[in-house]
Structures are given as C-alpha cells and as structure tokens.
Amino acid sequence: MKKVVMLVAMVAFLAVASVAFCNPAAPAGDISMKGAKKAAVNFSHKLHMEEAKISDCKTCHHKFKGEGEPQKCDSCHKEKKDGKTPKFKDAAHKQCKGCHKKSGNKKAPTKCKACHKK
Numbered sequence: 001m002k003k004v005v006m007l008v009a010m011v012a013f014l015a016v017a018s019v020a021f022c023n024p025a026a027p028a029g030d031i032s033m034k035g036a037k038k039a040a041v042n043f044s045h046k047l048h049m050e051e052a053k054i055s056d057c058k059t060c061h062h063k064f065k066g067e068g069e070p071q072k073c074d075s076c077h078k079e080k081k082d083g084k085t086p087k088f089k090d091a092a093h094k095q096c097k098g099c100h101k102k103s104g105n106k107k108a109p110t111k112c113k114a115c116h117k118k
C-alpha cells in the first residue's frame with residue numbers, strides 16, 4: 001500500500017515538474033529598458049500574458065527552445081547591428097510596434113511617448 005502511495009506521489013510530482021519545465025513562469029515584476037537617448041520603456045509580462053492573452057513565450061522570445069529560461073533580448077540585440085542580428089532598437093520596434101498595430105487594440109501604444117515614458 002505504501003508503495004502505491006509513493007508511486008502516485010512521484011507521478012504527480014513529475015507531472016507538475018514537467019509542466020513547469022515546458023512553460024517556465026514569466027517574471028512577475030515590470031522590466032525597465034533604457035537605451036542611450038530616449039526615456040526608459042516599461043514592459044509588463046503580466047499585462048501581456050493576462051490582458052493581451054499571449055500564452056507562448058516564443059511569440060517574443062523567438063530563439064527560446066523551451067529549456068531553462070528565455071534570455072533577455074539585449075543579450076543578443078545590442079546597441080549596434082551585429083552581422084545578422086539587428087540592433088535592439090530595430091528589433092524592439094519591429095516586434096512591439098508591429099504587434100500593437102496589428103492588434104488594433106487602442107490600449108496597445110504605437111506613439112513614441114506612450115512607450116518611452118519619462
């Protein structure tokens with residue numbers, strides 16, 4: 001009997017662990033991104049996952065293979081273009097503004113100052 005209980009507990013543990021492994025939790029707090037010139041841009045995972053209903057990390061973390069945690073964009077996208085890797089400004093504008101425009105959602109900002117807030 002004890003063995004059965006242990007087995008059930010182990011299976012349950014593995015199931016939880018594998019879900020956590022496939023879909024790690026996004027950072028809970030806001031992330032402030034500051035470049036050289038413009039005011040910092042505030043990014044909220046919570047808002048994008050809950051209000052904008054984006055469930056797949058790979059929608060933004062396009063190089064994420066599902067193992068461990070996604071890397072920050074600026075670990076690859078730097079201040080200047082590097083070979084095939086576009087600079088952070090161009091990558092961010094393309095992805096952020098691109099989706100905001102396409103979404104047609106009035107709460108998704110497309111104007112400079114709505115993202116680059118003081």
Ligand code: HEC
Nearest residue numbers: 033034035036037038041089092096097109110111112115
């Ligand atoms: C949807 C949000 C968003 C909008 C709208 C937006 N930006 Fe950005 N911008 C970003 C993000 C994110 C970055 C990358 C993080 C950073 O470097 O600040 C960035 C980077 C930049 C940079 C390079 C970093 C720096 O501070 O020098 C410049 C310049 C810039 N944006 C100018 C603009 C201008 C001008 C507009 C309006 C025409 C604009 N942005 C609209 C999100 C936005």
Ligand code: HEC
Nearest residue numbers: 024025026027031043048054056057060069070072073074
């Ligand atoms: C709508 C776009 C978007 C989605 C969806 C998204 N992220 Fe992010 N994530 C970002 C941006 C932007 C950053 C900041 C990158 C930077 O500063 O270079 C970031 C940063 C991170 C970081 C680094 C935090 C740090 O401070 O080091 C982790 C970890 C992360 N995201 C995990 C996740 C996970 C896990 C998911 C899916 C459950 C997810 N993200 C979904 C856009 C997104």
Ligand code: HEC
Nearest residue numbers: 060061062063071072073075076084085086091092094095
């Ligand atoms: C591991 C390195 C790496 C990380 C991390 C990364 N990128 Fe990229 N990104 C690249 C490379 C390399 C390219 C060039 C095309 C390709 O190989 O996919 C690219 C291309 C892009 C493009 C397409 C640009 C175009 O002109 O078509 C966008 C948009 C983009 N990245 C946004 C982001 C955002 C936003 C993040 C963070 C949420 C991010 N990337 C994280 C390496 C990375």
Ligand code: HEC
Nearest residue numbers: 041042043051052059095096099100103105107108109115
């Ligand atoms: C795949 C689509 C998608 C991508 C990619 C995306 N967003 Fe958004 N974003 C949305 C939608 C949809 C909303 C409106 C959510 C709502 O209904 O409140 C939004 C809202 C926002 C807001 C408004 C928050 C507020 O408090 O009103 C900011 C700021 C923002 N996004 C910044 C960014 C930045 C910076 C990036 C790129 C690093 C980004 N977003 C990438 C879809 C996206």
